[in-house]
Amino acid sequence: MMAADVQASADAGRRPRGRPRKTAGERDDGNRRHALLSHAAHLFRRQGFAATTTRDIAAAAGMQSGSPFYHFKSKNALLFAVMEEGMHTALAHQRAALPPETLADLSPMGQLHKRIQAHFEVLLGPGNDFVPVMLYEQRSLSLRQHKQLGRLVTEYEALWSPILAALHANGQLRAPVGLARLLILGALNWSVQWFDAKKDASLQDLTEAAVGLFIKES
């Protein structure tokens, strides 16, 4: 579900006990590193970046307080890595949900429906803390980090613009395309604040409501 869980422990031999020791030739770097990432994402989302300590993250991953800095050069680098993974997940999910070669088979409204559905799935699906962190913690990024992430964000927005332009041309979307995109994505992103997987509506209900809200009768 969530990007790559690189190689776990391939060599499942007897281990003395206690913490796993890496023997020569065994590389589980990606393993521990990603454990840090995903606990960081969870804590950043719940408490915010500034209110989360590197000790919290280390403890959640079962490490000692200094160990995160073996994998990441700073707390900030950890945040950026979380956000980058969030964007990559979102982009991959959108591309899988609406592959370029199937575009011709769907009406603009059908395409928007797919986009909105995929957006909600990544944003509100179980265990996806990476994207919410990306949306709500950009303030804590350095300027260069912000610019670098901005490239991925632009890429993501570009997936929406042609669809909205077609709807606008159709008369199914009033409002200038640029503002419409910002308002629509805002409506979707804000759902992180109130959507509760238990009560409330399902992701499907949400998707229908959003399409109905934005799109005029054909």
Add this chain to the structure above:
Amino acid sequence: MMAADVQASADAGRRPRGRPRKTAGERDDGNRRHALLSHAAHLFRRQGFAATTTRDIAAAAGMQSGSPFYHFKSKNALLFAVMEEGMHTALAHQRAALPPETLADLSPMGQLHKRIQAHFEVLLGPGNDFVPVMLYEQRSLSLRQHKQLGRLVTEYEALWSPILAALHANGQLRAPVGLARLLILGALNWSVQWFDAKKDASLQDLTEAAVGLFIKES
């Protein structure tokens, strides 16, 4: 524009120089207290609550590091006071923009237009940091604070529901009223993230775009 700027220094007599000293009988409590509030709002918005120190706030208000605690019992109490003022401002502005007795003169769509415009004015108008802080820092509230603020939020939402219900009955709003309200307010609130008073559109453009996006032709 921004709630109450209680009594400034009524007794504008000669002051020795240096910091103002309160002589017996002179009470400028509200004055300094509100200076703290408004600098806190500004810093909380720019840096986030957790990343802002009480020393930052004190310095911005021209005080020493311990002085904010003379006015507020904790950093958290300061945050709550900022949010409460934010909600009171928003409620007051909505009521002024669409007084109950004028409701009958406007179509549901005209009413929604007024509501959206007033919302943008408070959210994006100059010097209004209180509402953005309220929207984006609720995570840092205690449970009782959150509940107390929740009452004001409910009050605010109640200003929208009848209008949306009327539009729904009219056929001008597709999507269930409850979800529509959440999605619409989300679209508006997210504008804090991207609206730049300089470039981009004006508040007026934004309002037109939002109404056009949500509402079907009459």
Add this chain to the structure above:
DNA sequence: CCTACCGATCGGTAGG
């Protein structure tokens, strides 16, 4: 509201 201060915590590092 200032002065002077405390205890606790935090991000990060050396050295293995």
Add this chain to the structure above:
DNA sequence: CCTACCGATCGGTAGG
């Protein structure tokens, strides 16, 4: 990745 640690900072308080 752990151990042991440092310098800096932070929220808050006593006492005036």
